[in-house]
Amino acid sequence: MLGVIANVITVIIGSILGLRFQRGIPNHVSKAVMTGLGVCTLYIGISGSLNGENTLILIVSIVLGAVTGTLIDIDGLINKLAKLVEVKLKREGKGNSIAEGLVSSTLLFCVGSMTVTGSIQAGLTGDNSILFTKAMLDMVSAMMLASSLGIGVLFSAFAVFIIQGGLVLLSGFIAPFMSTGAVNEMTCAGSVLIIMIGTNLMGITNIKVADYLPAIVFAPVFYNILNIFEII
DSSP states (O other), X not given: OHHHHHHHHHHHHHHHHHHHHHTTOOHHHHHHHHHHHHHHHHHHHHHHHTTOOOHHHHHHHHHHHHHHHHHHTHHHHXXXXXXXXXXXXXXXXXXXXXXXXHHHHHHHHHSSHHHHHHHHHHHHHOOOHHHHHHHHHHHHHHHHHHHHHTTHHHHHHHHHHHHHHHHHHXXXXXXXXXXXXXXXXXXXXXXXXXXXXXXXHTTSOOOOXXXXXXXXXXXXXXXXXXXXXXXX
């Protein structure tokens, strides 16, 4: 768990630094930074989506993910929780919502091959090298995101701990199901969600990205099902 803890600490440090920078940034500069972050996020999403090798898996995962997430109302649940936190912090109506920063940063930090392979490697062999590298990258990303999206990015450290820590603890069980192909399809589906975040940051769309989160789970599941029946 050493790599996970290091990752959590770097996200917290980066977020705190970003929040301090945020105080001195004029509104028009903040908007320009948001647009720039949106473009960079689009690039990250598009790059990751190219890992996928089966368009059918992506389509089915996104559709079923959207249906499941919307029925559960994941976005609504996250926003209700965020509103409670905002009230406690007396931040109602000020700046970006905690939910936006939380969901956006959590996806950026936790979707990708480094998260899965790094966590499984740490759990099975004790080698935290991938997670240490990811931790340094996430610190820079957290600083940039927090300067524009606010304190919600800081709370994503808890999500990083839960998701990556869970993968480390369950590595022995999930490793057989997370082949390179399965990880690639999961990364592809997650990267499409990151593209949605990018268009949201740029003000082009207002997509409830959280409602699509189940797609990340469906993608490797469908890959393994098709692989078992030798369809792919």
